[in-house]
Amino acid sequence: MGRRKAPEVNAGSMADIAFLLLIFFLVTTTIETDSGINRKLPPMDDEKVEPPKIKERNIFQVLVRDDGEILVNEEQMDIADLREAAKKFLDNGGGKGSLACEYCQGPRDPKSSDNPKKAVISLQNNRKTKYKSYITVQNELVAAYNELRNREAKRLFGREYTQMVKDFDNPDYPGNIDKLEEEIKLIKKLFPQKLSEAEPK
């Protein structure tokens, strides 16, 4: 009697099994990166420290009411106009002497902000304001800052500020990263983001 070979296991269905698993993982995979509006909260204030006095003309007060209506300096405003109004306020440059702002292109209204470095946007909301209205307003105000920063970055460095920030986060950025950081800092200094989030009333 000749020795019989052990019968070979048929591996033909292996591919099917692997495919099945593959498809399962393909479907469940979500290669998602979250995105959102980055903000920094103010540190908890010390009770003893007096809040610095800010002139009224340097404050751009935005109140988001329960129903999503927006009051800017106590006057009603449409959300569509908010971005332009915020830009006009920040870019006003009504200051004189040491407060003068050479790069501002605003109307230089003495009743509005002196200098972007002095201008503060105060964002307030009620407890019953919907989160989506709040984010909408937050977005418009951040957009106002970004657009002004873009303008200055284009004037000084020939490209957009938002692109510069993106490049800075890109680990494969081919250019000089230290120089880029300096440039970003400079733009941030021209239009510092002074967006205060007051506690709700």
Next chain:
Amino acid sequence: MSKFKKKGDGDLPAISTASLPDIVFMLLFFFMVVTVMRDNSLKIANELPFADQVEKLDKKELVMYVYAGKPSERYQKQYGTEARIQLNDKFASVNDIRKFVLEERRSRREELQNKLITALKVDKETNMGLVSDIKQELRKIDALKVNYTARDGEVKMNQ
């Protein structure tokens, strides 16, 4: 030397598919490694608002998530319809945030502990009262970097 003579059948040999499982397995392992299973199953409605000034949040090791929104239907009997906070897998109250942040900090590498970002994943219908409470709590514990997580899109779609 007829031993080495080829048998003269003119058929093309069938293409071997023996390496197919290997290829598929390779793909399979790739996806298994890349897949991040959702570590938090959401117990709340979580429809994020839209915004177009968003920045990417891609340093995963720096992010901790705080969810808030109305409990989903299946939990409404137990927890009501008022918006609530969810931390990890559980419903939480505002007071739990402190503990949560401390725990998250402890679980990260030391050099990253001060750079943590709190991603606020809040449902768009939530009242700001709750969000403000969360923010207040984060300020108390000095977790000042926040990210209002939003979907990329026109803000008009929020209405």
